[in-house]
Amino acid sequence: MSKLPIDPYELLRRALAAQIDLGLSDAVIGKSDTAKHTLEVADFAVAPAPEVVTAVEAVRSETGTPQVMQGSIDLMGQPRFETLELHNKAICTCLLCPLGQTRNKFVYGVGNPHARLMFIGEAPGEEEDRQGEPFVGRAGQLLDRILAAIQLSRNDVYIANILKCRPPGNRDPQPDEVNKCLPYLREQIRIIKPKLICALGRIAAQNLLATTKPLGKLRNQWHEFEGIPLWITYHPAALLRFPEYKKDTWADMQILKARYDNLV
Numbered sequence: 001m002s003k004l005p006i007d008p009y010e011l012l013r014r015a016l017a018a019q020i021d022l023g024l025s026d027a028v029i030g031k032s033d034t035a036k037h038t039l040e041v042a043d044f045a046v047a048p049a050p051e052v053v054t055a056v057e058a059v060r061s062e063t064g065t066p067q068v069m070q071g072s073i074d075l076m077g078q079p080r081f082e083t084l085e086l087h088n089k090a091i092c093t094c095l096l097c098p099l100g101q102t103r104n105k106f107v108y109g110v111g112n113p114h115a116r117l118m119f120i121g122e123a124p125g126e127e128e129d130r131q132g133e134p135f136v137g138r139a140g141q142l143l144d145r146i147l148a149a150i151q152l153s154r155n156d157v158y159i160a161n162i163l164k165c166r167p168p169g170n171r172d173p174q175p176d177e178v179n180k181c182l183p184y185l186r187e188q189i190r191i192i193k194p195k196l197i198c199a200l201g202r203i204a205a206q207n208l209l210a211t212t213k214p215l216g217k218l219r220n221q222w223h224e225f226e227g228i229p230l231w232i233t234y235h236p237a238a239l240l241r242f243p244e245y246k247k248d249t250w251a252d253m254q255i256l257k258a259r260y261d262n263l264v
């Protein structure tokens, strides 16, 4: 069944509604050059830095046989895949860390496989674990509204997490779990080749940057992950708990979108 074209007024209405939802009193349409940023230091707890992982056996097929593509091992000894589908299929039964035993569903990632912008969160929550898709609960709905506020949708970007399986009770990922799982995310990034990455929240930012600095010291500046410019903002779940951060998030998104719009 063919899709009906979306009314441009409806698109505009959604963008304005999303901006209002982010706590703005003045609506912004299109590019903004007034995204002045007030840095509010969010002194969240600090997690230990991750160690480097080189486990080639991280990727196993459903039969438990390592599924390494011929001639496609990277310098870290990690297998490489031609597509996200092949990669997902190879790792979706992973039991490398204890979270593989307690998950309901493996949560690989979702979005445009050719996305120029990739969002990376922490780990699946209860709803994500139930549905097998990242950011589908209330935080996911808020992320959709944040994307709409900068005239983007899930079809434009790719969304994944540091961990593919839910930590029980939504506790923070443990360093060993991150060490085991991060090569999967690296491979996703290698396949997608995004031009920009946006880390959502402290856990994603700290693990991508291998730092224990608090979020407030990491935000409001560009970093790099594997040579790709990395921007950091609050996790939508944090915005649900602390709505006062929405204004800073809006400023973050304006800076991110300005760079996105200027990509060649």
Ligand code: SF4
Pocket (backbone or CB within 6 Å): 094, 095, 096, 097, 098, 099, 100, 101, 163, 164, 165, 177, 180, 181
């Ligand atoms: S969290 Fe990652 S490393 Fe742990 S079982 Fe799931 S996929 Fe494997």
